[in-house]
Amino acid sequence: MDAANTFLNELNEKQKEAVLYLKSPLLVLAGAGSGKTRVLTYKIFYLLKNGLSNPENIFAVTFTNKAADEMKERVEKLLGFPVKNMMIGTFHSMCVRIIKRFRWERMKSPDFSIYDVDDSKSVIRNILKEKKIHDLEPKGICRIISSLKNRMIFPEDLDSEDDTFKRIKEVYVLYQETLKRNDAYDFDDLLIETIRIFNENEIFRKKFSERIKYILVDEYQDTNYAQFLILKSIYDGKNHITVVGDDDQSIYGFRGAQIKNILEFEEHFPETKIVKLEQNYRSTRNILNIANRVIKNNLKRKEKVLWSSFDDGENIRIVKCKDERDEAIFVVDKIIEMKNRQGKRLKDFAILYRTNAQSRPFEEILRKNNIRYTLIGNIKFFERKEIKDLLSYLSFTVNRNDEISLKRIINFPKRGIGDVTLKSITLFAKAKDLSVWECLKNFEENFPEKKRVKNGVKEVVDIIENIEKNRDNVYNALEFLVDSIDFENLFDKMLKDEKYSRLENIQELLNSAKEFVLKNEDRSISAYLDMISLYTDIDDYKDDDSLLLMTVHNAKGLEFENVFVTGLEDGLFPHRNSFEEDSNCEEERRLLYVALTRAKKNLFLTYTVERFYYQESSFRIPSRFLKEIGFENRIVDYFDRTKSLSTKKYDFEKKRESDKGKFKINERVVHPIFGEGIIKGKKGSGEDEILIIQFLNGDVKKIFAEYANLTRK
DNA sequence: TGGATATCTTTTTTT
């Protein structure tokens, strides 16, 4: 081995093979923690180090922006100098760059708006109102349109005679027209527009694909059809493509990701070589065993070998808790104990859950115990109302066609400009074929009769024009904006806490802009807006030794020494919405596989007996996945804060024949019509004995024990 | 007309 390439010692044989292979398309298909990401990182390093490529010839796609930042940092560390001009990021951020470049070449302003789901919903809401459609929900339409776009299905491709479908098509058409008029793209459009540009401008595509000599893609199992097409456009047979992934970790089907991309990779990229990595470097054997035991219940998957050279390690602990509060107390107690006794740091722990709503009790108990934590997801910082309102000023300043942003700011803070005024301005603009902005600027001439709102409009116009002056420095622009709004007064009627927290958020926004201005060469408003529309919580959490709370989805690709997977109950994890379709249930199982394989050393699985779910207390049944883990033979701890920690064996086995006839409270039963349920109570006796049973769908029914033909689960 | 108040619904996962 050549001296420059001693780094290869940090890879196993298979990994080396994958790093060095450049002859034809390469697929690295391997289980969790087998070093797939490491292969990509070292491959980039190898290409740069050996002069096989310049940074600008590399196109590396990661699943999150954070992963991209970390990969770049790692490569720079290995090289010993910074890397400039490499295309590395998520599909969405790469698309923004491609679209900007194209618009720039065509002398079109590169400053378009990027709409998040909220913005899309309000566009749809306006359309529905205008068209007087009352029986369709913005949220549902949004989801349908997005799922169509993910599959590259356009309005003209819809030719169903079904009435609802026809109306959806109508809304879809209007939605796209509105976005076009506002010069805005939603997340799906970023991908679609890139494909369109490539398809319709062969010279541009060719130039780009000749520039890109190496295409590298991480987490390939979670790419959608549009993303596949983008890769196909860039790959021209002369450049190289490496994709890595694990079909067992595909968890974004709901967003259009298709496992078939990875399963059928060979069919689309000629002479594909496949490398399988089989050694796991992350977890103990006990953890891997449990993960393998769960995932092997999926029927549609590629069987993989995955072994660890580590010891068995600690036992996996399954803990039954009285309710969600106890669950939180148990987890937090455990963390405190491990921190104090074993000197572990907070950042070695992660609490994972299926839904964002589950974070509440954990937060409460953590705050009570003064433990620093970082909550990822849920209400994202930049989506808070007060923040979005401020940002809309910036958006509108750089893109005067963005009517959604205008709508947000025209009456924020309250200036007495309501729906009616806005409507008449919009209509006026349409009639005179002017932009809304033009009408606002000449408001007094255009609407001499509207004396009452005159000053308000002038105020907005002034603010926008002043922001415009600071276009090249987002911090100055924001500082001006914040100064010109009297927040103290605005938040006056709020509760102290709420007011304080909002003011804090605004300060936080200023800090973020300041940081951006200090760190980046391009300090412009538009550069900042692009960054925040594509960056999410997970991309930006500070490395400040705090405990992490997040959904399993957000934990993808990460690893922690100690992991708590919580809320392992039927209906929650797997989520009840997945029960109908087998494929969804398989995705839930993959989600659990991802959760379990995040742990390096200690893994705790918790579930509750009773949980508040939608303002109602409901009795819970342990997750079906726990059975697959084989937990009937395992020690289950029962945690009840009133009784402290006690241990007993949980019996999942079917009861013996002799037990027949007598059902006990909390026993799980199957009803021939209503399905599986749990016995909550009993009334009467003998023939008249009535059982109160809560079924899986949440219904509680009174059933005659004698006649119902119940069987034990 | 806009702002405040009362009523109604809604809860998976996210770039």
Place this chain on the structure above:
DNA sequence: AAGATATCCA
């Protein structure tokens, strides 16, 4: 419990 929407009042 919180958010969005509908209704009412000044």
